[in-house]
Amino acid sequence: MSGTFVGMPAFPTAAREALADSQLRHNLAHATGTIRAKRARVVAEVEDWEELRLAGAAVKERALLDLDTQLVRLEETLTANGATVHWARDAAEANAIVASIAKAHAAQEVVKVKSMVTQEIGLNEALAEEGIAAWETDLAELIVQLGDDLPSHILVPAIHRNRAEIREIFRSRMAAAGRPAPADLTDEPAVLAAAAREHLREKFLRAKVGISGANFAVAETGTLVVVESEGNGRMCLTLPEVLVSVVGIEKVVSRWEDLDPLLRLLPRSSTGERMNPYTSTWSGITPGDGPQEVHVVLLDNGRTRALADEVGRQALRCIRCSACLNVCPVYERTGGHAYGSVYPGPIGAILNPLLKGVGHDDQVDSLPYASSLCGACFEVCPVRIDIPSVLVDLRAQVVDAHRGGVPKPEAAAMKGAAYVLGRSRRLSALERLTGLGMRFARRFGPTAWTGARDLPDAPGESFRAWWQRTNGGKDDA
Numbered sequence: 073m074s075g076t077f078v079g080m081p082a083f084p085t086a087a088r089e090a091l092a093d094s095q096l097r098h099n100l101a102h103a104t105g106t107i108r109a110k111r112a113r114v115v116a117e118v119e120d121w122e123e124l125r126l127a128g129a130a131v132k133e134r135a136l137l138d139l140d141t142q143l144v145r146l147e148e149t150l151t152a153n154g155a156t157v158h159w160a161r162d163a164a165e166a167n168a169i170v171a172s173i174a175k176a177h178a179a180q181e182v183v184k185v186k187s188m189v190t191q192e193i194g195l196n197e198a199l200a201e202e203g204i205a206a207w208e209t210d211l212a213e214l215i216v217q218l219g220d221d222l223p224s225h226i227l228v229p230a231i232h233r234n235r236a237e238i239r240e241i242f243r244s245r246m247a248a249a250g251r252p253a254p255a256d257l258t259d260e261p262a263v264l265a266a267a268a269r270e271h272l273r274e275k276f277l278r279a280k281v282g283i284s285g286a287n288f289a290v291a292e293t294g295t296l297v298v299v300e301s302e303g304n305g306r307m308c309l310t311l312p313e314v315l316v317s318v319v320g321i322e323k324v325v326s327r328w329e330d331l332d333p334l335l336r337l338l339p340r341s342s343t344g345e346r347m348n349p350y351t352s353t354w355s356g357i358t359p360g361d362g363p364q365e366v367h368v369v370l371l372d373n374g375r376t377r378a379l380a381d382e383v384g385r386q387a388l389r390c391i392r393c394s395a396c397l398n399v400c401p402v403y404e405r406t407g408g409h410a411y412g413s414v415y416p417g418p419i420g421a422i423l424n425p426l427l428k429g430v431g432h433d434d435q436v437d438s439l440p441y442a443s444s445l446c447g448a449c450f451e452v453c454p455v456r457i458d459i460p461s462v463l464v465d466l467r468a469q470v471v472d473a474h475r476g477g478v479p480k481p482e483a484a485a486m487k488g489a490a491y492v493l494g495r496s497r498r499l500s501a502l503e504r505l506t507g508l509g510m511r512f513a514r515r516f517g518p519t520a521w522t523g524a525r526d527l528p529d530a531p532g533e534s535f536r537a538w539w540q541r542t543n544g545g546k547d548d549a
């Protein structure tokens with residue numbers, strides 16, 4: 073009951089379509105502006121915010137540079153705590169593991185905590201093929217799922233929807249998925265939340281299997297951590313008999329105390345709150361309390377590829393706060409769907425190419441160009457990911473991957489420029505032709521280049537002609 077990003081067009085095409093949707097732009101500008109202001113207010117309260125950012129970045133960097141050791145340690149501590157650890161190289165392996173666990177318990181449905189990584193691997197769709205319904209329990213994810221829609225923001229997946237649209241989705245779609253919306257449903261946020269609560273309650277109480285991701289995994293103690301705002305996550309983590317947590321391998325941190333800077337950085341950067349409302353931790357099995365069978369699927373799915381990229385590996389520090397989305401001028405205008413992935417915005421523009429590799433998919437190769445390189449994303453990132461530098465490096469990788477064969481117009485233009493600039497006589501000849509070229513361009517109307525840019529008038533005299541005529545400016549009195 074939800075869409076997939078498979079087959080999405082390259083960013084320029086998708087962005088053009090999104091830009092034509094004025095309701096979408098209005099919803100996005102309102103929502104990102106509100107979250108941006110909240111974040112700025114609570115971040116300004118912290119005197120040592122920059123030190124905190126450095127500490128958060130250092131914690132993640134240390135774990136990534138020692139990932140092989142930390143992961144083995146995590147497996148040992150989780151196992152000692154009674155959990156079963158599985159390793160998955162890619163989405164297909166992870167989905168097969170989760171499906172086999174659900175089938176072993178004859179589960180026809182599972183309840184889910186909001187999780188980016190299970191969206192990344194298409195878990196809901198894979199379970200549906202096995203006849204297992206996966207129910208999203210986060211309010212925004214529920215809206216996306218019921219609306220047969222796609223998430224467009226990391227933190228607020230239904231950011232592109234307004235209250236009236238959500239009411240209509242609940243009214244027309246809830247009944248097909250379980251308890252229907254009340255007849256007197258309004259678009260008041262409290263009324264919509266109450267309808268979702270009623271709808272989800274019976275699913276929480278019935279489900280035998282819960283599925284989660286994890287924000288962090290502590291190697292030292294074998295503890296997984298989920299932070300959320302609604303409490304639905306805690307229901308999924310405690311009520312079912314079986315819990316399966318799919319965890320990207322970059323989520324590991326070495327020690328319990330490493331959580332300190334990260335749990336202070338995350339809520340202020342994401343929801344603009346001083347503290348996170350629900351922080352749940354679990355370490356394997358506790359007899360008589362919570363799930364009595366716990367599985368942890370440690371997922372690669374391109375992360376070791378990203379780790380091997382010396383410039384790009386810093387993207388694996390991401391704690392999915394979404395601050396970079398909320399300040400990005402490109403995201404604010406196009407929204408998340410244009411990025412064609414569950415990871416939209418500036419982090420998506422680097423993470424997708426790093427995870428999937430460049431050079432074999434036009435959609436992925438278009439993402440490093442979905443930025444004005446203004447640098448706002450780096451300034452707000454709580455773990456100091458230098459997204460603009462990674463974008464520039466990935467652009468170079470995309471160009472390198474497409475060398476050979478028929479050159480693109482940009483590559484041909486660069487070759488031409490190199491030829492002209494290689495000899496001063498060629499440059500002089502070109503300068504004489506420039507005025508002619510401008511008149512030609514004006515006469516034959518806007519091209520793809522000039523349609524979006526001003527074409528300035530060429531000066532009547534070139535710099536070199538002026539230099540010769542005036543003896544370098546000395547005779548120009």
Ligand code: SF4
Binds near residue numbers: 392397
């Ligand atoms: S890149 Fe930084 S700002 Fe963006 S989501 Fe990740 S942690 Fe947050």
